[in-house]
Amino acid sequence: MSAVDLSLSDEAFRASVVGAGEVAALFDASPWLTKFELFHRKRGTIATPEFNAVTNGVPADMRIFCGVMLEPVVVEIACRLWGYERVETPKRLTNGNGLGGHPDQLVRCPERGVGVLEIKTADWLVAKGWGDEPPLNYQLQAQTYAGLAGVEWCEIITLVGGNDPRRFPLPFKPKVYAEIERRVAEFWADVEADRAPPVDYARDGKTLVEALGQPTDEVADLRESLDAEQEAMDFLDAKARRDEAETDMEVAKTRLIERIGTAGVALLPGHRLTANRTKDTPDREAKQGEIIRGRKGYRRFDLREVKA
Incomplete structure (x- = not known):
């Protein structure tokens, strides 16, 4: 487990790492973020939205706001239902090579020892569509935290519909974590060399417009194209x-x-x-x-x- 210098601002830390919640973009498994957008965030050509932004007391995204507020409540529910004991959780973790994040909670399980809890909230209809396991992006996030924390298990705890806590236990998978680290290192090499990934034309329209910048008075002649x-x-x-x-x-x-x-x-x-x-x-x-x-x-x- 490698902690991070806490003198870094949250913004500076987020800019310096691929966060555990961003890893899925490198596997084309994120419903919210493409690799192209992640590349331009880390290059600084587009702004990175503030997580859980609140302006004049009004949350930019009420789902995120409520999810963050409910995290300690869901952790307490998990501890009471399944006998977990809270363990001191570092504010930030990193592998020292551009991968990092903030795990929700480290806990000690009577049978499995120390592991990571990743807390989620979901509407019942959304959770119904998961089937027997949560989405791949959540699993990759949990595996990333387990690898960063150096523990042997992780668990996605989801509060469904506000009153139905569900747990999805996952053993730490070293091969998956090694692939995450490999893709992150490759990603940062591309960022350093300014090798942008392909545009996802179905999803990256707004990102491309922002990355290109303000239009000019130039006339593009495409009559031969x-x-x-x-x-x-x-x-x-x-x-x-x-x-x-x-x-x-x-x-x-x-x-x-x-x-x-x-x-x-x-x-x-x-x-x-x-x-x-x-x-x-x-x-x-x-x-x-x-x-x-x-x-x-x-x-x-x-x-x-x-x-x-």
Whole structure:
């Protein structure tokens, strides 16, 4: 276990390592982060979002905020249910070669000795989609912390729906951790040499725009580029199909509304339709002389498949 100089600011530490929560991007297994975006974060060409940012008392992401606030509660639940004992947990760990992070909690298990708990919260519907094990990105994060902490096991503790604690025990896998370290070292070599990974065109649009910087008055002449012409045609074709699909949706929606009339709920052979109307909101005075206009209610439309 290798601790980090705590004189580093959180921002400086995060910039100096691939965090355990970022490792999945190097395996194309992160639902939130691509390797291309991670590369530009570490190169400094785009900003790294502040984790759990709170501005004027308002969290930027309420799910993250609540998850962080619930971490000690979930740890306490795990200790009481499964007999774990808290162990002093370093604020930061690193392998000394660009991999690091902050484990949620080290604990001592009566049977397995010291291990790492990685705390998560999840809606029941999300957790239902996991099956018998949590997503790969969570497993890679837990394995990273186990390797950094030098322990033989890790466990993902997930509080599902606010009242259903579940644990997913994982033995430490040295080969997986070795591959994590290898990919991290290779990544930093690419960052140093400014070898950017390929763009994920389905996910990296905003990142690419930010990395390129402000547009200029320059005119790009692509008249000889057949690839650019094909991409332009692909874009317009997709836009036309999207517009057509939106029109088809509106037609189907209006037909259903006509069919159910004023009923707020409709039961179909395989679906449930909710079409209630929201309440009108009156005008109100925010401060003297300033009126915030109300708005009329509208009819919501929510159609969901009903599984037998």
